[in-house]
Amino acid sequence: MKKLFFIIPAMAILMWSCSKESDAFNKDDQSTNSEVAFSNSTNAFTTFKVTIHNLGGNQTYPNVLSPGIFLVQKKNSNPLFKSGYPDFGEGLEAIAEDGNPEMLVSNLINNPKVRSHGAFTTPVGAGGPAPLFPGGSYVFYVKAKYGDYLNFATMFVQSNDLFVGPNPMGIPLFNDKKDPISGDVTMDLQLWDAGTEVNEEPGVGQNQAPRQSGPNTGDVENGVVRPVNDGYSYPYLPDIIQVSVYPMQ
Numbered sequence: 001m002k003k004l005f006f007i008i009p010a011m012a013i014l015m016w017s018c019s020k021e022s023d024a025f026n027k028d029d030q031s032t033n034s035e036v037a038f039s040n041s042t043n044a045f046t047t048f049k050v051t052i053h054n055l056g057g058n059q060t061y062p063n064v065l066s067p068g069i070f071l072v073q074k075k076n077s078n079p080l081f082k083s084g085y086p087d088f089g090e091g092l093e094a095i096a097e098d099g100n101p102e103m104l105v106s107n108l109i110n111n112p113k114v115r116s117h118g119a120f121t122t123p124v125g126a127g128g129p130a131p132l133f134p135g136g137s138y139v140f141y142v143k144a145k146y147g148d149y150l151n152f153a154t155m156f157v158q159s160n161d162l163f164v165g166p167n168p169m170g171i172p173l174f175n176d177k178k179d180p181i182s183g184d185v186t187m188d189l190q191l192w193d194a195g196t197e198v199n200e201e202p203g204v205g206q207n208q209a210p211r212q213s214g215p216n217t218g219d220v221e222n223g224v225v226r227p228v229n230d231g232y233s234y235p236y237l238p239d240i241i242q243v244s245v246y247p248m249q
């Protein structure tokens with residue numbers, strides 16, 4: 001997984017030099033899009049297919065989403081972050097600033113509020129971990145039972161520390177009748193500011209991937225995680241991302 005550190009530099013090559021697919025991506029990574037720490041399989045569980053699709057949008061800079069974290073979490077929990085509070089320091093910052101889920105995947109292993117979790121890293125049809133460009137999709141599968149919630153976070157790439165995901169309580173995977181949900185959940189998403197790096201103009205800032213000189217580069221913010229509200233304009237999320245959740249038979 002450590003080669004994920006090269007995702008953003010590799011993306012810079014892809015985006016600005018139009019080179020062929022970078023060899024920096026780890027094509028032999030066996031852990032891509034996998035689920036870890038799942039240990040309670042019974043017939044009460046339903047498997048869901050989750051698809052994150054990059055729709056592109058109309059902004060002047062390419063819409064790119066990053067590899068990220070996904071998890072099945074328990075009701076009334078917020079293991080990723082709490083809105084209005086500082087980042088927990090467990091790895092969300094590395095996703096929001098650099099598109100690297102490695103640290104957070106490791107730190108969630110023993111979290112009692114997390115039923116299962118993993119990283120989505122490899123776009124459908126790609127040979128290995130890579131950013132998600134317009135037209136591409138990440139797909140992953142989770143197992144859950146009534147009372148479980150889905151959460152995930154993917155970097156809104158041409159930013160300092162913004163990510164896309166549901167509210168910290170997640171998306172309920174079952175309705176009040178205990179039936180699994182099925183369909184588009186895009187309207188449940190928000191564009192969040194991790195509060196860890198001072199924002200620059202999106203698509204322009206020199207401390208943003210893919211222009212930044214390296215991971216974790218930029219002015220420290222010491223802020224809180226909250227919906228982005230910095231005076232800059234951002235695309236309407238349903239124009240740039242679509243997320244669907246379907247139960248498997």
Ligand SMILES: [Ca+2]
Nearest residue numbers: 161195197199
């Ligand atoms: Ca920020």
Ligand SMILES: [Ca+2]
Nearest residue numbers: 207208217218
């Ligand atoms: Ca940065």
